[in-house]
Amino acid sequence: MSLNFVFLGAGNLATQLSLACKNAGFNILQVFSRTEASAKSLAQKLNTIYTTSVRDINPDADIYIVAIKDSAFDDVLPHVNFEGKLLVHCSGSMPLSVLKKYSENYGVFYPLQTFSVDRNVLFWEIPVFIEANSKKNEATLLKIARKISGSVSVLNSHKRMYLHISAVFACNFVNYFYTVASGILKENDIPFNALKPLIMETAQKVQEMAPENAQTGPAVRFDENIISRHLEALENFPEYQAFYESISKSIFENHKK
Amino acid sequence: MSLNFVFLGAGNLATQLSLACKNAGFNILQVFSRTEASAKSLAQKLNTIYTTSVRDINPDADIYIVAIKDSAFDDVLPHVNFEGKLLVHCSGSMPLSVLKKYSENYGVFYPLQTFSVDRNVLFWEIPVFIEANSKKNEATLLKIARKISGSVSVLNSHKRMYLHISAVFACNFVNYFYTVASGILKENDIPFNALKPLIMETAQKVQEMAPENAQTGPAVRFDENIISRHLEALENFPEYQAFYESISKSIFENHKK
Secondary structure, three states: OOOEEEEEOOOHHHHHHHHHHHHOOOEEEEEEOOOHHHHHHHHHHHOOEEEOOHHHOOOOOOEEEEOOOHHHHHHHHHHOOOOOOEEEEOOOOOOHHHHOOOOOOEEEEEEOOOOEOOEOOOHHHOEEEEEEOOHHHHHHHHHHHHHHOOEEEEOOHHHHHHHHHHHHHHHHHHHHHHHHHHHHHHHOOOOHHHHHHHHHHHHHHHHHOOHHHHOOOHHHHOOHHHHHHHHHHOOOOHHHHHHHHHHHHHHHHHHHO | OOOEEEEEOOOHHHHHHHHHHHHOOOEEEEEEOOOHHHHHHHHHHHOOEEEOOHHHOOOOOOEEEEOOOHHHHHHHHHHOOOOOOEEEEOOOOOOHHHHOOOOOOEEEEEEOOOOEOOEOOOHHHOEEEEEEOOHHHHHHHHHHHHHHOOEEEEOOHHHHHHHHHHHHHHHHHHHHHHHHHHHHHHHOOOOHHHHHHHHHHHHHHHHHOOHHHHOOOHHHHOOHHHHHHHHHHOOOOHHHHHHHHHHHHHHHHHHHO
16 A cells, blocks of 8 residues: 555644654655744654645545544635545544545545644554544555554544544543643742653543542532632632632532432 | 551552562551451452451551541541651542551652442553652652652642642543533434544553644534533533533634633
8 A cells, every 4th residue: 555645734744744654654745834833843843844825735646634623624625636536534523424525535534633733642542433434445544543553433423523523521621620720820920840741640540440430529528618719719810710619510510429 | 677567448550550569579567447348358359358447457568548428537547656667648639648657657649540340440550640758758758659650759748739630630520521422322212332432542542742722523513512511402401501512602702822
């Protein structure tokens, strides 16, 4: 399989996925991004060429991976002739059908991970979820995915969106709470390092036990004394105070069940 | 230093801390808990004896570690004569001064970690925060702490409470969001396993970068299209919908700064 890829987009996801594709032996013909710095930087990492102009997107690839904001699809995709090509997006929450108007062959390749441009990841350990408009295209995507990930499944658009929502809670909101914690520590001149072993153990626990069994802290104990001390202490952080109150209540209500 | 300990309490924290003390070579004379099953189980692990009666608490230890809910302090502590003994609590959010009425020598030993009875932890990697009512008692606690942890600091009650609040966000609320994610997946017949690599990577990222730089997802991109799809999809989970909306807004507002 010497498939040729073009990557449309050069952000966090495009960077890590294109590197994984290259490492698996696929050819990356070109990178497109409106942002020249990103396009150039990714093309260098891939040892390939780039363009910032939709009219110069290479029409000769087999697979076009779209890793741009869906609101930009209409600015880019109508300019390329995808006849006989496979057009693939990587979004958790865009249905497969959004690609229908651009190509006869289309699919979704959704790697469930948090990507940053400058942080390389072991792609092999990332679960990848596939969907396509035909069995033939599904088979192509499965073959590609199995070259770069050890965990590949087929999942429809509806379920993929709920998977994405669960990831927003388990990753994006979790990271935001790390940020909230970091802010509270900064105000008290305590280094963030103090929390690092706790953060790791919290994540490690649920690798082995169900999260509902791993719950600790004042809310699950319904330790009203501690909870009211904390709420009082957060008076200068009204936003965090509101989160503290509503989430503690939710933990308690859920635990009663 | 052949110090003798009595543990008052046999829950998650008491279990892990007493095991660490035993492993460091200290003598655990006795475990007290009102709940016989817990007292017995911990005493067996420590190869020591237990009691469920406050009147039978051994008066001959050097150090009494109180690891019970603070609302139970008054039911237990007045029954023991702590003259010449060091009385220590382990709570992040109870000030040092709560022990004043029970003993002339008192302190705090706060290990920052999430503990479960059945999950052993490497205590050496857990940051421990110490406070005491005199330099002499502080020195005693520092000596003990440095035998069981590689990271020991002195921290006053005010700062310790904020440290505890930050831990509630970075651990207890984080774990609750794992539970929320797990619930959303269950509704859609997707195994929780799908999220495990993401959860680990999210925690690992902030071991090396500041959490504000690790933020990804629709809220920080202000991807209104995705956010409104998710809010719509959460219509059957009004509580999660409210969390989704308020936290996304907070992420966006904070990122603008």
